Amino acid sequence: MKIWSLLPLILAPSLQAASPLKIDTGSEQGIYYQMAKEFCRLAHEQDEDMRCQPNATSGSLENLDRLARKKSDYAIVQSDWLYQASKGEGAFAGAPQPGLKSLFATHAEPFTLMIRADGDITRLEQLKTAPIDLGLKGSGTRKTALALMAVVGSREQDLDLKSVGNVAEALCDKRIDAVALVIGHPNRMVLDAAKRCPITFMAIEGAVRDQLIKGRPYYQPSRIPARIYPGNTKPVPTFAIAATLVSREDVSEADVYRLTKAMLGQQIQFNEQTYGYANLFHRARNKTGAVLMAPQHAGAARYFAELKAAGKL
Numbered sequence: 001m002k003i004w005s006l007l008p009l010i011l012a013p014s015l016q017a018a019s020p021l022k023i024d025t026g027s028e029q030g031i032y033y034q035m036a037k038e039f040c041r042l043a044h045e046q047d048e049d050m051r052c053q054p055n056a057t058s059g060s061l062e063n064l065d066r067l068a069r070k071k072s073d074y075a076i077v078q079s080d081w082l083y084q085a086s087k088g089e090g091a092f093a094g095a096p097q098p099g100l101k102s103l104f105a106t107h108a109e110p111f112t113l114m115i116r117a118d119g120d121i122t123r124l125e126q127l128k129t130a131p132i133d134l135g136l137k138g139s140g141t142r143k144t145a146l147a148l149m150a151v152v153g154s155r156e157q158d159l160d161l162k163s164v165g166n167v168a169e170a171l172c173d174k175r176i177d178a179v180a181l182v183i184g185h186p187n188r189m190v191l192d193a194a195k196r197c198p199i200t201f202m203a204i205e206g207a208v209r210d211q212l213i214k215g216r217p218y219y220q221p222s223r224i225p226a227r228i229y230p231g232n233t234k235p236v237p238t239f240a241i242a243a244t245l246v247s248r249e250d251v252s253e254a255d256v257y258r259l260t261k262a263m264l265g266q267q268i269q270f271n272e273q274t275y276g277y278a279n280l281f282h283r284a285r286n287k288t289g290a291v292l293m294a295p296q297h298a299g300a301a302r303y304f305a306e307l308k309a310a311g312k313l
Contacts, residue, residue: 003090003270016116018077020051021259024063026074030055032076032243035106039245050262060140061091063246069099070206073251074259076106078140078182080218083293091143093151101297102225102302103245103260104287108279110222111144112181114171114190117198117231121177124152124208129168129258131160133167144241145180148204173285178202182241184279186228203236212241218293225278240279242291256299264303285313 009016019120023040026030038053043050055072059065063075064085081091088096115121121130127149134149164170167179171193181187193199201224205210213219222240226233247256264284281287288296290303296304307313 003285006123020053021074022053022055022058022072024072025054025057026057028057029185029188031107031109032059033167033227035173035243036076039106039263042142046265047258047262050258052259058139061138064092064100065244066096067100067248069141070248074245074247076243077246078109079105079145079244079291080216081140082244082246086294098293099249101247101249101251101256102292102294103256103263103290103297103299103300104240105244105249105281106282106287107185107243107244108220108222108240109182109185110224110233110238110279111148111204112183112185112187112190112238113145113202113204114167114179114181114193114199115202116171116174117200119174119177119312124149124202128152128154128158129160130221131162131164131175132178132180133164133170133176134159134180135182136163136186141182142181144182145218148208148212151208166307167310168196171199184243185225186278186279190229193229195298198231199229200232200234201238202235204239209237209239217243217290220291228278242281242293244292244294246294246313249295251297252303253297253299256297257297257302260303288313 025036027033033054033056038050039052040217043052060078060081063077064081066072067075082100084090087099088094134145149159155207162174162176166291169191170176171179173225182210209221219239222238223235224238226235283302284307304313
């Protein structure tokens with residue numbers, strides 16, 4: 001056999017090492033990026049040949065677009081946009097992505113409407129005329145916030161929407177009266193605001209929450225945990241979506257199985273590394289099932305079936 005014929009075999013490991021698997025997330029400051037980074041670290045510890053890294057993006061909507069165009073094979077996506085993309089509804093009407101497949105849900109993200117504790121805003125209806133930041137135009141956060149505001153009869157064009165660079169500073173300086181966030185807790189941005197001025201959260205509950213959730217399986221009743229931020233001693237009712245690790249059905253079962261097993265094989269260590277994160281799905285059984293808004297990939301399903309057979313699910 002000629003030497004040159006062996007070159008592909010010799011070069012393959014180095015090529016693999018030079019091109020780690022990438023997971024589309026969100027900004028480098030966001031929880032999606034940090035979550036993927038930690039999952040990848042543990043995956044490499046579990047399987048030394050498994051190398052992955054987070055890829056910073058603008059968030060769920062960009063991630064879904066990249067999956068559709070096969071610019072990426074893995075991404076973390078909000079469950080509401082995953083559902084709508086899979087079904088071809090809402091923002092994805094006429095352009096469904098039926099090939100989307102879930103691996104597992106990573107954590108819950110409560111809808112968080114942050115207001116000044118000493119301000120005059122106490123009810124959703126008051127936000128109709130108040131200067132508010134509901135997230136960037138076209139973002140998942142803004143779309144979620146607008147769905148909520150629609151329940152109380154407010155349309156996007158009727159609201160006084162602001163986009164500020166530093167929401168904590170703008171809220172405490174009274175340039176805006178409320179900030180909408182879809183986040184896990186604790187959150188650095190909220191902590192920053194709480195250090196600047198007394199803040200609290202508007203409760204989303206009762207008939208308003210019931211009407212919002214009805215017919216939207218991607219929303220679940222939830223709470224902003226108590227005693228995470230100064231002055232907030234009681235949990236605040238709201239609703240939440242689930243952040244989900246997503247791939248496509250054309251990504252091989254073997255690859256998805258290997259990645260899922262490597263990421264979750266050291267779940268206890270992951271829990272220890274993220275002990276302060278209140279909304280993490282710690283138990284394997286909470287990562288799958290009804291919380292997934294796209295069918296589970298065969299590779300991930302195989303791993304969870306093994307957990308069930310071993311009595312660990």
